[in-house]
Every structure is written in C-alpha cells, then in structure tokens.
Amino acid sequence: MALAENPRRSLIPSFLYAPPSPSRGLTAGASPAAAPSFAASAVGKRRSFVVQSPSKPGRKIEMYSPAFYAACTARGILSCGLTHMAVTPLDLVKCNMQIDPSKYKSITSGFGVLLKEQGVRGFFRGWVPTLLGYSAQGACKFGFYEFFKKYYSDIAGPEYASKYKTLIYLAGSASAEVIADVALCPFEAVKVRVQTQPGFARGLSDGFPKFFKSEGALGYV
Template identity: 80%
Template sequence: MAKNNHSCQSLIPSFLYSSSVGSSYNGGVPQLLQQSKLSPSSNSCDHGVLSKNFVIPAPSEKIEMFSPAYYLACTAGGVFSCGLTHMTVTPLDLIDPSKYKSITSGFGVLLKEQGARGFFRGWVPTLLGYSAQGACKFGFYEFFKKYYSDMAGPENAAKYKTLIYLAGSASAELIADVALCPMEAVKVRVQTQPGFARGLADGMPKFLRSEGYSGLYKGLVPLWGRQIPYTMMKFASFETIVEQLYKNVIPTPKDQCSKNLQLGISFAGGYLAGILCAIVSHPADNLVSFLNNARGATAGDAVRQLGLWGLFTRGLPLRIVMIGTLTGAQWGIYDAFKVFVGLPTTGGGAPAPAVAKP
C-alpha cells in the first residue's frame, strides 16, 4: 500500500516556529518550490513533503522539534529564565510603595534600616519557587501550543493562532502556579514582615507552625487570578509583537538575521509585553500580597482597606518598570538558551502555506 504523504505532515503551523525554509514570499503568497528538487518517487517524511506542490526541507536543529528532548530543553530554559530573573529583582520586591515615595528613597531607607543584606531578603524561596514555575510555564506552554495546534489542524491553527497562544499559556500557568504557590507564600511573609524570618530555612518551619500546610496554598486562587491573565498577556502579546517587528520593522527575514539580532528582538518584544502584563495583573498582585501578609484576611478585607482604586494603582509605576525589565530579560534568556542547544528563537515565522486537499 502506498504511503500517504499527508501522514508526514506536522500539524504545527510554521508561524509558531521558523527554521530556514527555502521558500520566498511575494505579496503574502509563497512561491512554489520545484518538486524536481527531490526525487520524483520520493515519499519520505525526511523530505518534509506536504503536498505535490509544497516542499519544506528537513530541519537542521540539533534537537528534533517537539521531541521529548525538545520539551526538556524548553523546561530547562524556563528554569534559567524565570528563576534567575526573579531572584535578581528581589530588591524591587522589598520596596513598599505605601512606605517609600520613590524607588531611590526606598533603597536608601532599606539600606539604612537593614544593611546590604536586606536587599536580598527572601531570595532563596524566590529562586526555588520561580525556577519551578518557569520550568512548568515554558515547558507546558510549548507542549500545549503544539497540542492545541494539532487539535485545530493547520488551517484553523494559522487562522486562530492568537487563541492558541492564549489557551496554551493559560493551561501552562494553571500548572505552574501549583509549583510556585508554597514558595511564594513564604517569600511574601519573609519580605513583608521584618523579623518574621531570615529566609527559607527558618521561614518555612515558622510558617507551617502558624498556618499549617494548607496555608501554603491559601493564596493559590488569587495567584491564579494574577498569574494566568499575566501569562496569557505575556505569551500572546510577545508572539504578536515579535511577529510584527519582523514583518514591519526588520527589513531582513528572520532566518537571515543574526542570532544576536534575533535575541535583541526577543528582549524588545518581551519588554513591551511586560508593560501590558503589569497592567493586567497588578490588582491581583496587590491582593496576593495582602492575603499572604495578613493572617486570616479575605479578599473583601483587601478591597475595604486598599480601596478599588488603590487595588489597581498602588505601586503600579514600580511594577511596570520591574515587570517590563523582567519579562524582556526572561524572553532573552529563554531564547538564548534555545539558541545554545540548537533550537530556533520563539515567534516571528511566516504563516504556513495552505495544504492542498486530496
């Protein structure tokens, strides 16, 4: 029985990830690659035959796309991306906008009150918690993006790509926050209650004695409320911004750009996406901090004490600076790791050509 060429076709649209592809575009319509470039009788999946008229060369990456090794690499990239960046901005977490008039004055007071060591109070739970979150966030995002694209099929995946970005990132963050929540609870308590504990080693036992194991997940629902919209905006806006940068700003096709330029685009796209993330997630961030800092407090208590306007605006300028820089750095580090292991950077590819129906 003749082998069906369509069984060789990957359902992931090429706009999600782009390798060097030998097709060029004229007015948005791909020029046909000549079938004569391959043996006329060749039906091998190794040649990436999509139809009689479209041929995509086999990828040259060191790691096979969407293989277990690929998802493992994305998971490892997420660890470095989120763990290191969140640990680095720990000092910004310690600036209470209700206590300090500006970042500069906040740093000055913090240095005077607690010394240089005070700038990184709570760095261990931050590093561990956000490393676990990053592993799940990026690893499962890649998995769910491929999974939902396969479910939709090539044409619908290309047509509704933004919905796939949103669904994939929301699904990933749902899992990632379960990994983050215990460390986030201890981190917030250590950072917002001076004298509670020096760090994770003494903070975790003390927290468990006062709140119990269930207390570690007291803030999970508010955390979902903060992180899921944040991550949906983070991934969907990043993918869209990067695509538009390559389409309208960079005069050279992505596969012809240097790796340094591609990583610069990843940082720029991440920074702009981070500004949007900060605005979307800020009310829930204030709510999570309030609940973890006040024993037995409820969401209603937070609204009554902070007010609706305060819930949306308290500390927002600082958060925009922090999240913009943080998100830009995260995408830069994540894509740098992908380049290091031989994978293409995220986003910016051209839409997949239409597949002729048999």
C-alpha cells in the first residue's frame, strides 16, 4: 500500500499532506496507544521540510516562512532586473524600430544610427528604469508565485491539491504575473518615453515627474 501512495505524494510538497491516520502507523500486534506518538512524529517531520540558505550554508530556511519568501523575492530581483538591464541596448533599438521603422530599419542599422547620433552612451539610455522596473517585476513574480501556490493549495485541501496540482500552480502563476506586471508598468512607461523621445528626460529621476505632469497618474498604466 505504501508503494502505491508514494508516486502520488511525490507530486506536491509535503506541507500539503494531512498527518497520517493512526491506523497507518500501527504495525501488526501494536496497540492503538502508539498512534498519537506516530502522528506527532509525522508532524515533526513535516515541519523540518527546509532548504539551505544561499547566504549562510549552515543555516536552513523553512519552506513558506518569511525568510523563504524573502529569498524568492531576492532571486527574482537578481534574475529579472540584471538580465533585462544587460540587454538594454537591444531593447533600445527594438523600441525605436517600432516607433520609427523608416529610420531604424533593422537591428544592425539601428545600432549604427544610435552610435552616430548619440555615441556609445546612447546604447544604455533608460537603463535605470529598466533595472528598477524589472527588479520589481521579478520580485513580485517569484515571491507571489510561491505565496499563491501555497494559498490556493491550502484552500483546495490535500486531496484536491494533489489531483489538480497543475491548475492550482497555473492559477498561482497567473495571479503573481498580474501583480508583477502592474508593478512594472510605471517604470516601463517612463523607460519607453526616455528611449524613443530624445530630449524628453535624461532618465528615471527627471522622467517620472515629467511623465506624471504630461500624462497623469493613469498614464503609468
């Protein structure tokens, strides 16, 4: 019986499992009095479901604890913010090709036009809103995904969380993505304006108030 249950239980994290019933913990000839201690040991094992802390290898982070969500958020910032900032030149050419295709005819010619008109520094115009905007998006995407995944699984209960795991994870991912994109919108709006409208602003610090003045708060979304 135990072998038949293992594949099903391996589909989802152990926090979704209800403590085993006392009857499962009894061996042949064992008395029912041994059941409570078995259930207690099962709960104890469930609470020890932890991962190693990346900053302190000797320290462990408990799953779905505040430290766990903080670690997910930090990884989202690093993975999204830094990678999008690194491709700022390519994103800059892409945005200008969309705005003025007659001038920026291709990626190659677009880089040539930018180099001629703005120099090498022009390739990184808008890198600050890119870094901050996608850092916010990554933080919300990674952190809220783990939060909603557990939240929806708790609502469904152990049985349905196992049966509909894919749908629950999709719902958690979609919920996190909505929040992440809303967090990105203000930065993205300013970034595109800075990159495609020369003279509008130097960057985020002066671009934000100028954008608010011209478009209002709704312009950010």
